[in-house]
Amino acid sequence: xxxxxxxxxxxxxxxxxxxxxxxxxxxxxxxxxxxxxxxxxxxxxxxxxxxxxxxxxxxxxxxxxxxxxxxxxxxxxxxxxxxxxxxxxxxxxxxxxxxxxxxxxxxxxxxxxxxxxxxxxxxxxxxxxxxxxxxxxxxxxxxxxxxxxxxxxxxxxxxxxxxxxxxxxxxxxxxxxxxxxxxxxxxxxxxxxxxxxxxxxxxxxxxxxxxxxxxxxxxxxxxxxxxxxxxxxxxxxxxxxxxxxxxxxxxxxxxxxxxxxxxxxxxxxxxxxxxxxxxxxxxxxxxxxxxxxxxxx
Amino acid sequence: xxxxxxxxxxxxxxxxxxxxxxxxxxxxxxxxxxxxxxxxxxxxxxxxxxxxxxxxxxxxxxxxxxxxxxxxxxxxxxxxxxxxxxxxxxxxxxxxxxxxxxxxxxxxxxxxxxxxxxxxxxxxxxxxxxxxxxxxxxxxxxxxxxxxxxxxxxxxxxxxxxxxxxxxxxx
Numbered sequence: 001x002x003x004x005x006x007x008x009x010x011x012x013x014x015x016x017x018x019x020x021x022x023x024x025x026x027x028x029x030x031x032x033x034x035x036x037x038x039x040x041x042x043x044x045x046x047x048x049x050x051x052x053x054x055x056x057x058x059x060x061x062x063x064x065x066x067x068x069x070x071x072x073x074x075x076x077x078x079x080x081x082x083x084x085x086x087x088x089x090x091x092x093x094x095x096x097x098x099x100x101x102x103x104x105x106x107x108x109x110x111x112x113x114x115x116x117x118x119x120x121x122x123x124x125x126x127x128x129x130x131x132x133x134x135x136x137x138x139x140x141x142x143x144x145x146x147x148x149x150x151x152x153x154x155x156x157x158x159x160x161x162x163x164x165x166x167x168x169x170x171x172x173x174x175x176x177x178x179x180x181x182x183x184x185x186x187x188x189x190x191x192x193x194x195x196x197x198x199x200x201x202x203x204x205x206x207x208x209x210x211x212x213x214x215x216x217x218x219x220x221x222x223x224x225x226x227x228x229x230x231x232x233x234x235x236x237x238x239x240x241x242x243x244x245x246x247x248x249x250x251x252x253x254x255x256x257x258x259x260x261x262x263x264x265x266x267x268x269x270x271x272x273x274x275x276x277x278x279x280x281x282x283x284x285x286x287x288x289x290x291x292x293x294x295x296x297x
Numbered sequence: 298x299x300x301x302x303x304x305x306x307x308x309x310x311x312x313x314x315x316x317x318x319x320x321x322x323x324x325x326x327x328x329x330x331x332x333x334x335x336x337x338x339x340x341x342x343x344x345x346x347x348x349x350x351x352x353x354x355x356x357x358x359x360x361x362x363x364x365x366x367x368x369x370x371x372x373x374x375x376x377x378x379x380x381x382x383x384x385x386x387x388x389x390x391x392x393x394x395x396x397x398x399x400x401x402x403x404x405x406x407x408x409x410x411x412x413x414x415x416x417x418x419x420x421x422x423x424x425x426x427x428x429x430x431x432x433x434x435x436x437x438x439x440x441x442x443x444x445x446x447x448x449x450x451x452x453x454x455x456x457x458x459x460x461x462x463x464x465x466x467x468x
Contacts, residue, residue: 019377024371056319127318177426
């Protein structure tokens with residue numbers, strides 16, 4: 001049998017395994033943003049990607065539009081019925097908004113957790129190997145986008161900005177498997193119930209909201225939004241509706257299965273929300289402390 | 298000028314992967330399967346067989362590097378394993394014969410190997426909770442099928458293109 005590797009090749013192989021482990025370790029490290037060489041490469045690849053993906057999106061859009069045409073009649077009927085209700089709702093919202101503004105002025109409290117400034121962005125790429133649920137959008141640091149900002153569609157929250165370069169950013173979807181992917185959320189009811197969204201169940205296609213008190217009466221169909229208490233996301237972004245409640249493994253708290261309001265597939269236009277109030281990110285030192293404490297448990 | 302055709306062809310294949318992912322709706326087959334286009338890898342393996350192995354290894358290294366930075370964010374994965382797959386398959390081609398029918402199997406084997414390595418890597422770094430059986434039924438089967446179809450459609454044109462390019466480079 002011929003020798004598979006010569007000595008020189010074996011050394012190259014071993015050397016590159018060392019480099020590989022080092023690089024993977026480097027990229028898994030808890031870091032704030034990309035290093036500048038990565039940003040530079042990302043911008044260049046992103047430029048080409050934007051050039052090819054725009055006509056392709058148009059092409060794909062054409063077919064889905066044809067499909068849409070078929071159901072137009074039914075949709076139109078339903079929408080007409082809904083518009084009648086919307087007029088009343090709109091005037092209510094305008095009145096309440098004005099009330100709210102005036103009362104805030106009286107209190108001297110101008111900013112609210114719910115305030116944000118949306119930045120429109122187009123999805124230019126989706127990770128083709130599909131191991132990590134990330135998408136790339138065509139807005140970056142040049143438009144003041146920073147890591148950890150919430151990303152929404154018209155329907156609701158879809159994820160957060162993972163890292164940015166000058167002209168592109170990578171968005172991690174809520175469906176991604178990452179233990180650091182947590183959203184502080186609340187269930188809207190007579191009194192709001194707070195919890196954390198801690199993961200995504202791929203089989204049931206639902207988000208998992210944990211740490212809900214066992215005696216809270218949560219019903220199917222209740223609305224879940226971001227609470228703004230995590231210090232990163234603005235308050236009031238729609239996440240989804242309660243699908244089912246299950247007790248957690250120790251029976252002390254409940255876990256809610258939430259049907260996401262926004263679809264994580266076929267994303268094309270998204271909005272990045274710039275929170276108006278200052279955001280709180282834990283300092284590096286504090287993060288280390290938390291890790292130590294968890295280790296002791 | 299004609300020498301630029303080779304990088305251009307590889308660039309088209311590189312972007313075709315993400316284009317395919319963007320155009321194919323995720324709800325196809327009720328979202329039951331994860332279908333991964335590996336058109337670039339197929340092209341790269343063709344390049345190693347009909348053009349030149351060492352050039353293919355360099356291209357695998359470079360485009361793997363771009364892939365890692367732009368799409369996955371896990372540096373080093375494709376940068377290292379794409380050249381390795383090229384090396385292994387080119388050894389296999391030397392042992393077996395260079396016929397398009399058998400080549401199909403070898404290239405599918407290369408893709409199988411790449412998928413398996415990426416799966417193991419992601420289990421190792423805890424980025425997935427998939428079990429081996431889930432991996433085989435949800436990802437591996439449909440992926441191999443898609444790339445087999447791609448191979449059947451484009452085997453001859455790709456072969457001709459790389460043979461032509463080799464003549465251009467040899468002149």
